[in-house]
Amino acid sequence: MILYLTTILLLLLIAPILLSFIKSLKMIWLFKRPSSIFQGYRNFSKLLTKETIISQESSSITRYAPFLVLSPLLITMFFLPPIVEGAYYVSFVDAFTITGLISLSTFFLMLLGLDSASAFGGMGSSREAFISALVEPAMVLTIFSVSMMAGNLGVGQAGVNLAEHFPKEHMASFIFAGISFFILLLAENGRIPIDNPETHLELTMVHEAMILDITGVYLAIIETASSVKFVIFSSLFVSLFMPWGLELYAPMAILVFIVKLFIVATVVALLEVNMAKLRLFKVPNLLGIAIVFAFLSLITFYVLGA
Amino acid sequence: MVDFYIGLFLASLIVALFTTRLFRLLMWYSFNSLMLGLLALIIGIEFNDDGLIITGVLTIIVKSLAIPYFLKKFSQQFHIVREIQPEIKVQYAIMLIPAILVFTFYLAEPITNMILNNSNHIAISISSLFLSLLLMMEHKNVAPKVIGFLSMENSLFLLGVTATEGMPMIVELGIFFDLLMAIVVINLLFTREEIKND
Amino acid sequence: MIELLFTPILLMFGLSFIKNRKVDKALAFVSFLILIPTISFLEIPKPFNLFGEYLIVDDLGAYILFVSSIVGVGVALSLLTLKKHVMISQKAYRRFYRFFAIFWVGLILSILSNNMGIYWIGLELATLSTVYMIRTNHSKMAHKEAWNYMIVGTIAISLILFGIILIYASAKPILGEEAMQFNLLLAHAKDIKSPFLFEIGFAIVTIGMFVKMGFFPMNLWLANIERASYYPVSALFSGILESAVIIGFFRFSKIMMEINYDHLFIFVLIYTVLTIFIVSFLIFRTKDFMRLFSLSGVEHMALITLFWVSGGVFPALLHFGAHAFLKPALFLSTGVLESKGKYKIRGTLKGYQGKRGKLFWILVSLFLLAVISLPPSPMFFSEIYGFGAMIEFAKKGDYLVVMLAFIFLLLILLSIIFYKFIEVYQSMKYEGKEEKKEVYPSEILALFIFAIALVALLTPPVINYLKNIM
Numbered sequence: 001m002i003l004y005l006t007t008i009l010l011l012l013l014i015a016p017i018l019l020s021f022i023k024s025l026k027m028i029w030l031f032k033r034p035s036s037i038f039q040g041y042r043n044f045s046k047l048l049t050k051e052t053i054i055s056q057e058s059s060s061i062t063r064y065a066p067f068l069v070l071s072p073l074l075i076t077m078f079f080l081p082p083i084v085e086g087a088y089y090v091s092f093v094d095a096f097t098i099t100g101l102i103s104l105s106t107f108f109l110m111l112l113g114l115d116s117a118s119a120f121g122g123m124g125s126s127r128e129a130f131i132s133a134l135v136e137p138a139m140v141l142t143i144f145s146v147s148m149m150a151g152n153l154g155v156g157q158a159g160v161n162l163a164e165h166f167p168k169e170h171m172a173s174f175i176f177a178g179i180s181f182f183i184l185l186l187a188e189n190g191r192i193p194i195d196n197p198e199t200h201l202e203l204t205m206v207h208e209a210m211i212l213d214i215t216g217v218y219l220a221i222i223e224t225a226s227s228v229k230f231v232i233f234s235s236l237f238v239s240l241f242m243p244w245g246l247e248l249y250a251p252m253a254i255l256v257f258i259v260k261l262f263i264v265a266t267v268v269a270l271l272e273v274n275m276a277k278l279r280l281f282k283v284p285n286l287l288g289i290a291i292v293f294a295f296l297s298l299i300t301f302y303v304l305g306a
Numbered sequence: 307m308v309d310f311y312i313g314l315f316l317a318s319l320i321v322a323l324f325t326t327r328l329f330r331l332l333m334w335y336s337f338n339s340l341m342l343g344l345l346a347l348i349i350g351i352e353f354n355d356d357g358l359i360i361t362g363v364l365t366i367i368v369k370s371l372a373i374p375y376f377l378k379k380f381s382q383q384f385h386i387v388r389e390i391q392p393e394i395k396v397q398y399a400i401m402l403i404p405a406i407l408v409f410t411f412y413l414a415e416p417i418t419n420m421i422l423n424n425s426n427h428i429a430i431s432i433s434s435l436f437l438s439l440l441l442m443m444e445h446k447n448v449a450p451k452v453i454g455f456l457s458m459e460n461s462l463f464l465l466g467v468t469a470t471e472g473m474p475m476i477v478e479l480g481i482f483f484d485l486l487m488a489i490v491v492i493n494l495l496f497t498r499e500e501i502k503n504d
Numbered sequence: 505m506i507e508l509l510f511t512p513i514l515l516m517f518g519l520s521f522i523k524n525r526k527v528d529k530a531l532a533f534v535s536f537l538i539l540i541p542t543i544s545f546l547e548i549p550k551p552f553n554l555f556g557e558y559l560i561v562d563d564l565g566a567y568i569l570f571v572s573s574i575v576g577v578g579v580a581l582s583l584l585t586l587k588k589h590v591m592i593s594q595k596a597y598r599r600f601y602r603f604f605a606i607f608w609v610g611l612i613l614s615i616l617s618n619n620m621g622i623y624w625i626g627l628e629l630a631t632l633s634t635v636y637m638i639r640t641n642h643s644k645m646a647h648k649e650a651w652n653y654m655i656v657g658t659i660a661i662s663l664i665l666f667g668i669i670l671i672y673a674s675a676k677p678i679l680g681e682e683a684m685q686f687n688l689l690l691a692h693a694k695d696i697k698s699p700f701l702f703e704i705g706f707a708i709v710t711i712g713m714f715v716k717m718g719f720f721p722m723n724l725w726l727a728n729i730e731r732a733s734y735y736p737v738s739a740l741f742s743g744i745l746e747s748a749v750i751i752g753f754f755r756f757s758k759i760m761m762e763i764n765y766d767h768l769f770i771f772v773l774i775y776t777v778l779t780i781f782i783v784s785f786l787i788f789r790t791k792d793f794m795r796l797f798s799l800s801g802v803e804h805m806a807l808i809t810l811f812w813v814s815g816g817v818f819p820a821l822l823h824f825g826a827h828a829f830l831k832p833a834l835f836l837s838t839g840v841l842e843s844k845g846k847y848k849i850r851g852t853l854k855g856y857q858g859k860r861g862k863l864f865w866i867l868v869s870l871f872l873l874a875v876i877s878l879p880p881s882p883m884f885f886s887e888i889y890g891f892g893a894m895i896e897f898a899k900k901g902d903y904l905v906v907m908l909a910f911i912f913l914l915l916i917l918l919s920i921i922f923y924k925f926i927e928v929y930q931s932m933k934y935e936g937k938e939e940k941k942e943v944y945p946s947e948i949l950a951l952f953i954f955a956i957a958l959v960a961l962l963t964p965p966v967i968n969y970l971k972n973i974m
Contacts, residue, residue: 172313172430179317288400289324293317295404300313303411305426417670420698435666442655451655458662462669469673474681476558477621481665484628487606488658491632495639495650 003250004088008077011235014258015227016040018234018265023198025269040227044220052216057117065112066214066221072105073228080232081159081239083257085246091157095143098155099136102188102232105225106132112222113210120202124209127280131194131206134287135187141294142180145301146240149174155236162243170305176297178241183290185233185268187283189226192272194283197226204277234264311345312430315464319437319457320403324396328381328388328449332374335453339369342460346467357475358467364482365463373456376489381449384496392444399444406436427468434461452492459485505541506554509612512537517605520598528584531601535580538608542566542573546969557685560618563973567821568751569615571828574957575743576608579736581950582836588944589839590734596640607633607740614748619684620668623752627664630748631657631716634741638733649732656715656725663712664752670705671756674698686755693762703767706760709752710771716749718802720779723786730798735839738794739832742801747828750808754820757813769897772813776806777910784917788924793838793849796928800875801831803921804883807890816893821970823886825961830875830883833954837868840943849928851936856943864943867951869929874958876925877918882961887918 017037024034054062076098082089106128113125143155149167150158167174187194190207200208211222238260245256278286315338322334343366350358381388394402414429438461442454466473515534519527545566552561586592606629613626638650675683678695682688696702718726730738760768783803790796804827812820841852856865874881891911898907960966
């Protein structure tokens with residue numbers, strides 16, 4: 001139980017660092033002076049002290065929505081697979097619940113964007129709806145197929161099973177699921193081929209457009225939510241697709257896990273440096289590839305058993 | 307480990323179907339052949355089959371390095387259009403590709419029942435044959451069609467490796483020779499203007 | 505022996521690099537030399553191991569190689585005057601010969617091979633070398649069709665390889681590495697443990713070959729290609745390349761007959777009747793020579809496969825020989841008939857002066873009438889024997905009436921083709937204006953060789969030879 005709670009706390013603490021890490025890594029690769037990897041914390045504390053202004057046109061939703069964006073994600077944190085062998089975990093939560101919780105958070109984010117009644121907010125919300133509608137089927141399929149390979153529909157149990165018995169005989173479908181899930185990781189967190197988190201250019205922004213009118217504490221909450229989302233996705237990726245090193249001594253296992261999280265972040269940064277952002281109407285192509293791979297993984301598993 | 311390479315083989319073929327740039331397509335083809343060569347090498351080492359090891363090395367050298375390099379050179383030399391938009395829209399391709407896969411997997415089921423070892427790899431190689439046919443179908447330009455033909459050759463090679471643990475050495479070498487011949491002919495077909503001037 | 509076979513080809517390949525106008529005649533002469541080994545193959549005791557177990561000369565291979573080499577000689581003769589009829593640069597001409605040499609290598613490999621893999625390699629080599637031959641014509645259409653041939657031809661060839669791999673996989677458990685060899689496969693066909701796998705492989709091989717020969721769904725692609733290329737290339741296509749394909753069909757289907765004769769027969773019967781059905785109406789609507797001849801070539805190939813699978817080895821081979829001599833002869837004469845790119849049919853047989861001209865038009869009209877199997881032609885006898893073989897085959901089962909109905913349908917379709925050819929002939933001879941045309945001696949010689957070969961097909965020694973092939 002202690003390990004379980006420590007893990008969640010640790011993930012929460014790491015969440016802002018991961019995003020700042022990606023940012024500073026990208027700056028190094030672009031020959032810029034890198035920002036500190038603790039920039040996330042600095043932003044958070046600065047935003048907490050700032051005044052909170054709410055648009056006159058907005059309704060009470062703006063006041064509730066940030067909390068409702070964050071809370072489903074926080075709940076999801078409790079359902080993640082364990083990172084150390086023998087730790088407590090919730091075994092019965094399946095792909096649909098996790099996807100549902102994440103889309104609940106997205107739903108309130110979209111509401112928040114619409115509520116401020118600015119043109120940007122609506123635009124951002126509609127784009128977000130467009131993307132997440134394509135993400136969800138692929139995500140359900142992918143997690144489902146990995147859970148099938150692990151022999152249990154519960155995501156937590158699946159993670160444990162994978163760590164105990166790595167499915168070498170299902171390597172092909174495992175790879176397809178991995179590719180699909182990585183694309184989803186990029187799409188859901190608004191990383192570069194889908195959305196650029198650093199720009200405020202009207203033509204391209206998706207996530208930023210929705211939170212353009214939010215200030216102060218609310219903005220801090222939303223920023224936290226987005227970093228928590230990244231940590232959820234990357235830790236799901238790590239525990240489902242790189243499930244080794246759990247049987248080590250507890251602090252060692254946690255360290256290995258964190259290193260793997262940073263590896264994922266490095267790969268994301270590498271992709272962001274090397275790729276251009278896709279045109280919005282090209283995004284379905286990429287997500288289509290994700291859906292194809294998710295489906296492919298499921299049918300290779302079922303039909304061929306490979 | 308064999309599954310790993312076969313998975314990446316199919317994955318790179320599927321990604322190639324969605325590619326809209328020629329050089330990216332060449333890169334995926336090269337990756338595809340690299341996976342094939344590694345696969346042949348691994349199976350060859352496993353069964354201690356010299357022929358398969360040689361063909362694996364040849365595949366890596368010829369198909370994943372030489373052919374993409376020459377095709378890239380041709381496309382620069384003859385100013386081939388590099389933006390290749392698939393004729394089949396992506397939203398249809400998303401539906402079509404899983405349909406092809408499911409279809410071929412069930413089509414291959416009676417065959418796979420008959421071959422005891424690596425039965426499912428045959429299904430994958432048949433489906434990759436169909437996917438490379440789709441790659442040829444969905445492009446109007448010549449260059450991606452050529453790559454479709456080459457990846458068809460790859461999937462046949464995969465079938466040869468997995469269904470029969472490699473064909474006799476002399477046949478494999480002959481197939482390589484034919485492939486090089488094909489490249490020469492493709493080069494001659496591209497050089498249209500040069501002959502006209504003499 | 506093998507040196508004798510490949511020396512002329514290597515010589516041809518080497519000579520094609522010499523930049524001298526006089527080399528043209530030497531090249532043509534060198535291609536004559538191929539006749540020496542092919543004739544000697546007819547004489548030697550068979551089977552003769554030419555190159556280990558890989559290349560074996562048997563009766564069937566020797567016959568088909570001989571036929572092909574005669575066609576090759578005829579084509580080489582007509583190449584001498586190619587420059588007088590069409591525009592072609594010296595460089596392209598020499599390169600044409602270079603690819604002609606490679607074509608011969610592929611052809612010999614595929615005709616004499618005892619190994620499925622080597623058969624395939626030869627076929628692919630021959631196919632790829634013809635791609636460039638189409639390109640010697642510099643028209644835009646030829647360029648497009650060369651690509652077309654490259655793509656479709658290689659798809660067909662890949663299908664054949666795919667089937668070969670499946671067949672190999674089906675026979676590997678009992679034969680090991682030697683499962684590639686035709687004679688061993690034939691001997692052990694009954695022992696194959698998974699006949700279904702073999703049948704699927706065979707079906708895929710056959711479909712690949714049928715696509716390559718222009719059967720049912722792909723009727724027009726060969727016609728378009730032959731239209732776009734120069735006439736010697738079309739002659740090569742119909743005379744030689746298809747012989748390389750059909751010998752593969754002969755060899756594969758022999759093994760298939762051991763495994764499941766009924767499946768083979770029904771498959772081929774439906775496929776060929778469908779092909780002839782479509783082709784006969786396509787022929788009825790054609791407006792130029794090349795398409796007419798190439799579609800009629802498709803029809804003949806369909807008949808040959810049908811006769812072969814009904815057990816009529818003799819009629820199939822006789823029909824094959826007649827087809828292989830008649831079609832190139834007609835294609836070569838289109839070079840004169842359509843000289844300077846005029847595609848019209850009316851009055852093309854008029855206006856030939858002198859002895860040469862007269863001989864030319866008589867020969868062409870004889871060929872035209874022979875190709876639709878008017879009685880003295882070998883095609884007439886082969887069709888009679890072929891339909892006889894079909895009826896013999898049906899007598900063994902319970903479907904004699906169905907078979908008679910099929911034969912009746914085929915006769916109706918053949919009469920459509922007959923009608924069209926007679927109409928074309930009449931319009932060539934009796935309509936249109938007279939124009940002066942030139943015929944060169946080498947062309948007459950080529951046509952003459954084909955005519956003699958055709959007559960020779962009906963002499964007793966040839967018939968005996970063909971009847972002994974099994």
